Amino acid sequence: MRIVLDIEVRDKPGELLKILTPIANLGANIISIIHSREERVGNRIPVRFVIDVEEDKFKTLINELEKVAIIKLIDGQKKKRYVDIVVIGHVVDTDIRDTIDRINTIGLVEDLDLLMPHPDLESSATMKILIDNYKIEELFYLLDELEKEKGLFFIKTLL
Amino acid sequence: MDIIILGFGVIGRGLAKVLYNKSDYLSKNYGKFNVVGIADSSGGIYNKDGIDLLKAIEVKEKTGKITNYKDAKKMDILDLIKEDGDVVVEVTPSNLETGEPANTHIIESFKNDKHVVTANKGPLCLCFNELITTAKKYNKIFRFEASVGGAMPIINLAKETLAGNEIYSIIGILNGTTNYILTKMEEEKIDFETALKEAQELGIAETNPSQDIDGLDTAAKIVILANAIMGLNKTIKDVKIKGIRRITPEAILLANKRGYTIKLIGNVNRKKLIVEPTLIPKYSPLNVKGTLNVAMFETDLAKEVVVVGRGAGPIETSSAILSDLISIYKEIKK
Numbered sequence: 496m497r498i499v500l501d502i503e504v505r506d507k508p509g510e511l512l513k514i515l516t517p518i519a520n521l522g523a524n525i526i527s528i529i530h531s532r533e534e535r536v537g538n539r540i541p542v543r544f545v546i547d548v549e550e551d552k553f554k555t556l557i558n559e560l561e562k563v564a565i566i567k568l569i570d571g572q573k574k575k576r577y578v579d580i581v582v583i584g585h586v587v588d589t590d591i592r593d594t595i596d597r598i599n600t601i602g603l604v605e606d607l608d609l610l611m612p613h614p615d616l617e618s619s620a621t622m623k624i625l626i627d628n629y630k631i632e633e634l635f636y637l638l639d640e641l642e643k644e645k646g647l648f649f650i651k652t653l654l
Numbered sequence: 655m656d657i658i659i660l661g662f663g664v665i666g667r668g669l670a671k672v673l674y675n676k677s678d679y680l681s682k683n684y685g686k687f688n689v690v691g692i693a694d695s696s697g698g699i700y701n702k703d704g705i706d707l708l709k710a711i712e713v714k715e716k717t718g719k720i721t722n723y724k725d726a727k728k729m730d731i732l733d734l735i736k737e738d739g740d741v742v743v744e745v746t747p748s749n750l751e752t753g754e755p756a757n758t759h760i761i762e763s764f765k766n767d768k769h770v771v772t773a774n775k776g777p778l779c780l781c782f783n784e785l786i787t788t789a790k791k792y793n794k795i796f797r798f799e800a801s802v803g804g805a806m807p808i809i810n811l812a813k814e815t816l817a818g819n820e821i822y823s824i825i826g827i828l829n830g831t832t833n834y835i836l837t838k839m840e841e842e843k844i845d846f847e848t849a850l851k852e853a854q855e856l857g858i859a860e861t862n863p864s865q866d867i868d869g870l871d872t873a874a875k876i877v878i879l880a881n882a883i884m885g886l887n888k889t890i891k892d893v894k895i896k897g898i899r900r901i902t903p904e905a906i907l908l909a910n911k912r913g914y915t916i917k918l919i920g921n922v923n924r925k926k927l928i929v930e931p932t933l934i935p936k937y938s939p940l941n942v943k944g945t946l947n948v949a950m951f952e953t954d955l956a957k958e959v960v961v962v963g964r965g966a967g968p969i970e971t972s973s974a975i976l977s978d979l980i981s982i983y984k985e986i987k988k
């Protein structure tokens with residue numbers, strides 16, 4: 496698949512090479528690099544990469560690149576976004592800590608709002624999750640799993 | 655144009671009323687729309703000179719059986735399909751498991767040289783391809799606007815008015831009962847059971863409401879849209895379905911606090927077919943209330959197109975059936 500990455504790189508010798516290395520190591524193909532020196536932000540320079548990478552290596556590539564640079568946009572989209580979800584069920588009794596921890600392996604639960612009408616009744620909660628755009632499907636998959644495992648009921652945002 | 659109506663329940667009688675009330679309008683603008691046959695579960699009646707619609711409705715409502723109508727030959731429903739006529743309107747109950755008896759009625763109609771109009775989801779969501787192929791084989795017209803979204807134009811809108819567009823996805827509220835229940839829960843802060851009971855008392859929800867509230871009805875409709883509009887080859891088994899039973903008033907309250915409402919949404923694109931309660935921004939055009947239906951098309955040329963309308967009701971649904979009948983009339987009189 497072909498992707499466009501907008502990355503900020505430190506303006507120091509050798510920085511670009513740090514980015515090229517993981518790309519090369521994964522056998523991805525660089526189609527073009529546009530360096531915008533005049534649009535410098537502090538001591539960082541925006542660079543746009545157009546890369547051909549095999550679909551199953553995409554996530555590894557992003558992870559590797561994040562270790563050495565800041566990815567601003569993937570295919571012109573903000574890398575991160577907020578996803579709101581509603582969860583209904585015995586939210587607390589089914590180990591809410593564990594639920595949040597597992598969501599946090601994919602995104603970050605930033606805010607939780609919980610209503611418990613009665614100890615015997617199901618409670619309802621909303622969660623605001625900060626997440627990489629490309630991980631949303633993974634998150635939804637996890638929610639399906641939690642649904643089955645803990646008898647919870649998730650309501651997702653329309654994307 | 656001679657019409658045979660199979661099924662004389664809410665919709666069959668609604669159509670009869672509409673044809674009666676509009677008969678002057680139809681004669682003036684098109685031609686005579688003559689009902690020559692009617693059937694219900696007691697059997698069929700046929701009169702080649704036309705059936706008196708008011709009398710037929712009265713007999714059905716008073717005695718429960720259309721076969722008690724005098725001035726007509728009584729016969730089996732499959733024999734009725736063999737009698738002379740131009741179009742069969744199939745409006746027996748939607749069976750989402752077998753598609754019968756409607757599937758047989760429709761296939762037999764094509765074989766006996768009749769065009770077909772239906773509001774029945776069963777055969778469409780189970781054996782769409784077979785029906786289309788059979789219609790083609792016998793060179794018959796097959797239209798089913800009323801099967802999705804009742805009066806709201808959706809199938810013909812996509813196929814005719816938006817012709818030339820590629821449709822990427824269709825997202826919408828295609829079930830008025832669930833929309834009514836969720837709207838009530840939101841506005842009156844009542845729980846699901848109470849809202850359902852109220853809907854049942856008003857005749858908006860059926861005594862057995864499962865098909866609606868468990869999402870099956872919406873699933874059948876998005877399958878029809880996937881096949882008829884997007885050219886896919888899906889059945890109801892391909893749909894991931896979640897209904898609205900577990901929604902709490904607290905969940906709606908919390909969603910509202912964040913700027914959302916909760917709707918049972920059917921969502922179809924090339925990759926997947928999903929029916930599930932979904933958070934919809936309050937300002938979204940998909941946030942329609944009460945029993946209204948809504949559908950949003952995402953297309954390559956026209957971009958987003960949204961339609962809103964009444965998804966059920968005898969007269970409303972008959973509007974869609976009538977428009978299909980008129981388009982068949984125009985086609986065969988060419």
Ligand SMILES: NC(=O)c1ccc[n+]([C@@H]2O[C@H](COP(=O)([O-])OP(=O)(O)OC[C@H]3O[C@@H](n4cnc5c(N)ncnc54)[C@H](OP(=O)(O)O)[C@@H]3O)[C@@H](O)[C@H]2O)c1
Nearest residue numbers: 661662663664665694695745746747748755773774966967
């Ligand atoms: N109601 C709506 O607002 C609406 C909207 C859109 C689409 N639809 C679709 O339209 C169709 C009709 O709905 P409806 O509300 O009119 O249903 P309905 O009131 O239950 O009427 C069904 C009719 O079909 C007859 N019937 C049942 N089994 C039959 C058989 N084996 N052979 C011949 N006739 C048979 C029934 O006979 P008896 O009268 O003898 O029982 C009845 O007259 C359904 O497929 C439904 O999904 C309905």
